[in-house]
Amino acid sequence: MERKGDLMSFRPDIKVVDATIRDGGLVNNFFFDDEFIKELYKTNVNAGVDYMEFGYKASKDMFDVNEFGKWKFCDEESIRDIVGENNTDLKICVMADVGRTDFKRDIPPKKDSVVDLIRIATYIHQMPAAIEMIEYCHEMGYETSCNIMAVSTATEKNINQALELLGQSPVDIIYLVDSYGSLYPEQINELSKVYLEKAYKYGKKIGIHAHNNQQLAFANTIEAASTGVSYLDATMMGMGRGAGNCPMEAILGFLKNPKFKILPVLKFVQNRMLPLKEQGLKWGYDIPYLVTGILNVHPRTAIAAVKDNDKDYAGFYTATWDREA
Amino acid sequence: MERKGDLMSFRPDIKVVDATIRDGGLVNNFFFDDEFIKELYKTNVNAGVDYMEFGYKASKDMFDVNEFGKWKFCDEESIRDIVGENNTDLKICVMADVGRTDFKRDIPPKKDSVVDLIRIATYIHQMPAAIEMIEYCHEMGYETSCNIMAVSTATEKNINQALELLGQSPVDIIYLVDSYGSLYPEQINELSKVYLEKAYKYGKKIGIHAHNNQQLAFANTIEAASTGVSYLDATMMGMGRGAGNCPMEAILGFLKNPKFKILPVLKFVQNRMLPLKEQGLKWGYDIPYLVTGILNVHPRTAIAAVKDNDKDYAGFYTATWDREA
8 A cells, every 4th residue: 555645745635623622521521611612613714624523412311411511412502603604614523422322312414403524433342333323324414434442452353344334334434543542653554554445445534533642643643644544633732531632733734735724723722722721621641641552551540640640650550550461 | 675573573683772861961951960860870771771871072171060960071980980880781872972072082992981882963064073083982992873963954965975974984873863853754764764775785773863842752763663773762751852852661662672671761750750840840842842843943942932931832933934934
């Protein structure tokens, strides 16, 4: 498989997806104020970002609306309060988790929604339920993506089975997701090729969603892009659960398409993201995340260690190894 | 050129070089206390690190000994105070800058020194002076390396000329140095191949010294390693000028040779590096460094912005662009 593009060219097929509210919402339980979201929307429009993810379509039967900000639920009117009819080139997406979304109740037909793309997130063993949701959302008139989470712990056989099922489904985009931030660029390269082969066979697009546990989120994103992956997730200042994601300011500095503008992003980071840090929200690379990344396990214990300001890195390594290995 | 090794193998040719004192010394003017250095030495021995760089051999005629800690000068007795006769597998190195070292006065014959390797750092236009130093140090009985700095602003022709000169010199190791942290992994891959071709032709080894301006120091280091580069510079907690370097804890988590141990490094980081941060020393990724990395310029203005706590990232980008472009 030939590498696609080089540092003097750009690929019109590349789409940048801003996932700040959705993955960043996992840091603050989705309590962003409306001014923040409006400014983020404007920033994405001005920066030439292709998609903006507003949050989750979580079921209000399963999650208490008083415990989470409104972007956990992404009611149609909440999004319209920000974007109106969204008369811009920026497309709108939301994420729907398999098993946590009452999709038949909560996802209206596309003609009644400003949302363009429903991103269905699933663990690999939930694939039949994911396919049901993909088919439903497709019939409702949406673009759909499927984000297969935690593939660093899945077998090659299961990944291939999942990709075959998705290939035969109406899904538009299949995401390679490094949930634990444990994959090295050479693994991203190999997995990208596996995903892209199925994409060529079935006429799908491939996306990448990276985590920064080992300071590799940006590197893995551009490695995937060079291999041919075209949907690139990023977040402002890398905001996202635990070690966070590929920083928008880094990926826009890399991409050569002149439609992308880094200055609006730098302004948003200094005016809107720094205050979140000053309020005490914690995200971004830290050594406990490196450890869970190296050991290829869920970052939940690392998130707790960072929250508790526990600096016993060696003890954390030994305890994680003991528990998981 | 075939990629070398994979995630289930290890390459005995890989050597890890701890550059904490030398590159980290640029953060605190080399004022480390002896307990720190002794503990670092023990840590490197226990972690299986191959080389430990103690600092610079700077000329005392050019630099005031009262303004810098002793590791700016690396007198033989200073090193012996820490390592004695160094009866370990860890080799000792020091850096000598072209034009800033009185090498004929300050570098004794190898038989009188515990230093194993002299690392000669040069800009590409100083290559004849570097060759003179290499020949001198080689005759004195040392291993030598040559670190060609700032190659991201050099022409291919000049890089090739420099590599030819070095190939024909007695130097043992040639370093690919990303001084500005501006190179992407695909460029590291291409440059590594250029360096490695010369290495095969002349029987030299190649090393990599990366900076973390774009959060790519670790990614670039493992990209170079996979391409066949065998000397890998790293520093504890990534300590180094500006955005810092490839973190030792990350590279030891990646390397598969069972001789490498991450736990001593994690202990050193929590016990010795965190206090440096608490004392107010600043290093590591920040957005001004990203900007100078993207624009491929020296980080000096970014270092000043971070020191002054200047958070006008957009203004910094515009000013840097205006001045440099």
